[in-house]
Amino acid sequence: MxxxxxxxxxxxxxxxxxxxxxxxxxxxxxxxxxxxxxxxxxxxxxxxxxxxxxxxxxxxxxxxxxxxxxxxxxxxxxxxxxxxxxxxxxxxxxxxxxxxxxxxxxxxxxxxxxxxxxxxxxxxxxxxxxxxxxxxxxxxxxxxxxxxxxxxxxxxxxGPIGLENHPDSPAECLMPPPKPRIPEMLIKATAESMGIPVRAAHxxxxxxxxxxxxxxxxxxxxxxxxxxxxxxxxxxxxxxxxxxxxxxxxxxxxxxxxxxxxxxxxxxxxxxxxxxxxxxxxxxxxxxxxxxxxxxxxxxxxxxxxxxxxxxxxxxxxxxxxxxxxTDSTGASFTAYIPGLAGRPRYNEDGIGGQHIYIPFWLYEQQKRGELDFARGYHFEVWGRFGVPSSNVLPRVWGADLKKAVRQASGATIGMALRGEMIxxxxxxxxxxxxxxxxxxxxxxxxxxxFSQHEINQIAHGRKTAHAIFTRMGGRILDDPTLSPEKIMAAGGEIIxxxxxxxxxxxxxxxxxxxxxxxxxxxxxxxxxxxxxxxxxxxxxxxxxxxxxxxxxxxxxxxxxxxxxx
Ligand SMILES: Cc1cc2nc3c(=O)[nH]c(=O)nc-3n(C[C@H](O)[C@H](O)[C@H](O)COP(=O)(O)OP(=O)(O)OC[C@H]3O[C@@H](n4cnc5c(N)ncnc54)[C@H](O)[C@@H]3O)c2cc1C
Ligand code: SF4
The missing domain is CATH 3.50.50.60 (FAD/NAD(P)-binding domain)
Known part of the structure; x- marks a missing residue:
């Protein structure tokens, strides 16, 4: 018609x-x-x-x-x-x-x-x-x-979140979440050991x-x-x-x-x-x-x-x-190579396409007490799975040695993408x-x-957090920590x-x-x-x-x- x-x-x-x-x-x-x-x-x-x-x-x-x-x-x-x-x-x-x-x-x-x-x-x-x-x-x-x-x-x-300002859905509203992938399990264990919560993504x-x-x-x-x-x-x-x-x-x-x-x-x-x-x-x-x-x-x-x-x-x-x-969400990406994840046995960790876990904002109390220099929260969407590693984690070798290095490094790069609130x-x-x-x-x-100073400070805080998690995993940070927060922030509209x-x-x-x-x-x-x-x-x-x-x-x-x- x-x-x-x-x-x-x-x-x-x-x-x-x-x-x-x-x-x-x-x-x-x-x-x-x-x-x-x-x-x-x-x-x-x-x-x-x-x-x-x-x-x-x-x-x-x-x-x-x-x-x-x-x-x-x-x-x-x-x-x-x-x-x-x-x-x-x-x-x-x-x-x-x-x-x-x-x-x-x-x-x-x-x-x-x-x-x-x-x-x-x-x-x-x-x-x-x-x-x-x-x-x-x-x-x-x-x-x-x-x-x-x-x-x-x-x-x-x-799954349930159980955190301040993260209301839980009634159980009948959600389907079961997929299991975390191995890199996600490592992120979860590491972040939680630092008091940073990790939950099943919705x-x-x-x-x-x-x-x-x-x-x-x-x-x-x-x-x-x-x-x-x-x-x-x-x-x-x-x-x-x-x-x-x-x-x-x-x-x-x-x-x-x-x-x-x-x-x-x-x-x-x-x-x-x-x-x-x-x-x-x-x-x-x-x-x-x-x-x-x-x-x-x-x-x-x-x-x-x-x-x-x-x-x-x-x-x-x-x-x-x-x-x-x-407004748009603020955004910045942090990546690291984790030697502990290199050379692990192969299995299918494709999963449901996106992240299986994420890090919800956990600092509302500190924010309320005035301990943070930004007014609104952020979360991390995380990634890490088998795939072709980028050249910056590979040694300068060729032929069979390169193939071996690619296999070894596959699945050892992880990332944390910050998404934050803009006022x-x-x-x-x-x-x-x-x-x-x-x-x-x-x-x-x-x-x-x-962007205002709130958003710039929020990005700086997020980078410190992401890098602390990577460091605790024994990782090699791949993004440049010397750049100013303004330089690493996504432009307005880029987070869509x-x-x-x-x-x-x-x-x-x-x-x-x-x-x-x-x-x-x-x-x-x-x-x-x-x-x-x-x-x-x-x-x-x-x-x-x-x-x-x-x-x-x-x-x-x-x-x-x-x-x-x-
Ligand atoms: C790559 C990507 C990843 C994203 N990831 C997420 C995510 O993980 N979570 C999340 O919550 N959101 C995400 N978003 C944002 C999400 O897609 C949008 O918030 C959502 O689709 C907005 O829905 P909408 O109906 O308002 O607009 P749209 O989905 O943009 O639909 C608007 C429609 O209107 C049509 N239209 C526009 N102008 C006119 C016109 N003048 N006449 C007739 N038709 C018109 C457009 O062609 C379009 O089809 C993502 C977006 C992208 C692109
Ligand atoms: S595109 Fe593939 S991975 Fe994504 S939801 Fe559909 S079946 Fe699942």
Whole structure:
């Protein structure tokens, strides 16, 4: 079915088909609402397109990244990345921000990292704890029932955490976690001997089959790189779960290659639909609906609003907060060669693709007592398994000796990737660049970005911790400890956890949407992606995006039922 074949306007237009858009489509169609999903990227079906088992050496450039395919040829990214042809963005002088855009049905869920920690009570009320940033209008208790349901819906494996500000999931919400690999066991033993906790990671990968009449998903068989996409549905992506399930209701129409350019409104200021550009023909179309859901991803959703409504001010921006309060996670990587792991017997330690364990932030008490010089937490995602060792751990030998050295060193390099919380600051925001348009004639975003001393100190602390763990293992540190923290930090946007720019709040004078993502100024416009976050956390955002999208979708469906859009 195409939009032209419809007999009546949809109840709801959903812009975007990633985590948030997928959840909206699933929930709203199950509630009986007719939805039109507009997705800028092309149609994509992992079951038809993904070769899960081809060796990386079969890929062009042996799988090395290029600007078109930042994570290599076999990675599921289609037409997306930090650079998208014909779709530029700009940076304010002195700012370095990299904006990842997916351009495919299912968005970033087709190739994401799948690490899905819950946020805790402090993460929703950061101002109350340390006087920085703002509190959310909702609390952990408001979101907890939705976390429970989302974990069961998408399939999350993991275990108890039992630490301050790391709420545990009820046991029935989680599938059993995989066993730690040998390098992970060593990291765990070493870190714990230093008083640093290590826990099973929470990962959106099935370790048990998930039967479903429409989109059955099988347990992970531990053998392939998940970022290519998963044809058996073991990793959560909307293209093998929510989208086919929503389509099966008969209530969902999906239009791909539909680049939405603005939200349309009537004289009363209510949303009437959207305008989109057909990416293949360049033709502009208008489609109507009773309500509009924006789930185009942080940045894109805000860009749409800035390009709608009043020129120069945008739509839903009476607070002036649209574009402000942008954050990304902080990031830095630390690696070491551990002689004790060299030459160990071979076994299959591929596992579920990502880390099996991680190090959650453990210093809230010390932070509260003022013993740390940074206000917000970080965690470590760890890695280490058999693979081709990098040249900097190999001796200068050739032929048979090199083969022997490679075998010996395989599986002896480990890494710890820091992900930390950034506090929103007034110098970090996005706005429309008045001088630049994309190939569709849509004005583009310009980003201003700056980390504060809190984030810089946090990176310095993380490096000290990681290096202390490596040293205790008898490891040789491979990253350069003499570089300044600023030099080793990922640039803004590189961790791809961008959040904020249309934050929620309790007061319409200082926020764009209410606690359900509903625009204060436009009551039939609901935002459902990371744009509405009032702040970030060191924990990855997507479980929270999904939980909030479920909560907002059910609220919207209830409003339809009560006649709000009759
Ligand atoms: C490599 C990688 C690893 C990651 N790892 C993790 C992780 O381990 N844990 C975690 O929590 N998060 C992770 N993330 C982030 C995670 O993918 C995102 O938080 C999540 O997918 C956001 O969901 P979304 O629905 O808001 O946006 P997206 O998934 O980006 O989907 C938005 C969709 O909207 C479409 N769109 C955009 N603009 C328009 C427009 N104008 N008109 C129509 N359609 C439009 C896009 O094409 C896209 O398909 C990772 C991301 C990447 C790329
Ligand atoms: S490792 Fe598991 S989740 Fe990842 S692609 Fe393979 S089967 Fe799917």
């Amino acid at each position: 195409t939009p032209g074949q419809e007999t009546a306007p949809a109840d709801v237009i959903i812009v975007g088909s990633g985590a948030a858009g997928g959840m909206a489509a699933y929930t709203l169609t199950k509630a009986g609402l007719r939805c039109l999903m507009l997705e800028a990227g092309r149609a994509y079906d992992p079951q038809a397109e993904v070769n899960m088992l081809a060796p990386e050496s079969d890929a062009p450039l042996r799988g090395s990244g290029t600007p078109d395919k930042p994570f290599g040829y076999f990675d599921a990214t289609v037409d997306g990345g930090w650079e998208v042809t014909g779709e530029p963005y700009t940076s304010a002088p002195g700012s370095d921000f990299k904006w990842w855009r997916p351009r495919m049905l299912g968005g970033r869920t087709n190739h994401w990292g799948r690490h899905v920690p819950r946020w805790g009570a402090y993460d929703f009320k950061p101002f109350s704890r340390d006087g920085l940033g703002v509190d959310w209008p909702i609390s952990y208790d408001d979101v907890a029932p939705f976390y429970d349901r989302v974990e069961k819906m998408i399939g999350v494996n993991g 990962t959106a990968v099935l370790t048990r089959d998930m039967p479903d009449p429409v989109a059955p998903r099988a347990a992970c068989y531990n053998a392939s790189p998940c970022t290519r996409g998963c044809t058996i549905g073991a990793m959560f992506q909307t293209t093998t779960s929510f989208l086919p399930q929503a389509k099966a209701t008969g209530k969902l129409t999906v239009q791909t290659d539909a680049m939405v350019s603005r939200v349309l409104t009537d004289k009363a200021g209510r949303a009437t639909g959207v305008e989109y550009v057909d990416r293949k023909t360049g033709m502009r179309h208008e489609v109507k609906a009773k309500a509009v859901v924006l789930a185009a991803g942080t940045g894109e959703t805000t860009r749409l609003l800035l390009n709608s409504g009043t020129p120069g001010r945008g739509l839903a921006n009476s607070s002036g907060e649209l574009g402000r309060n942008l 929103p600051n007034k110098d970090t925001y996005c706005e429309i660049d008045p001088g630049v348009k994309d190939r569709f004639g849509i004005p583009v975003l310009r980003f201003a970005f700056r 956890h961008e959040l904020g720019t249309a934050r929620m709040g309790a007061d319409k004078r200082s926020s764009v949407v209410d606690g359900y993502g509903q625009a204060w100024d436009v009551d039939n416009l609901v935002l459902m992606d990371g744009a509405i976050f009032a702040s970030g956390a060191h924990k990855n955002p997507t479980l929270t995006i999904l939980a909030l999208a479920l909560r907002s979708s059910e609220r919207l469906a209830a409003r339809f039922k009560s006649g709000a859009f009759a």
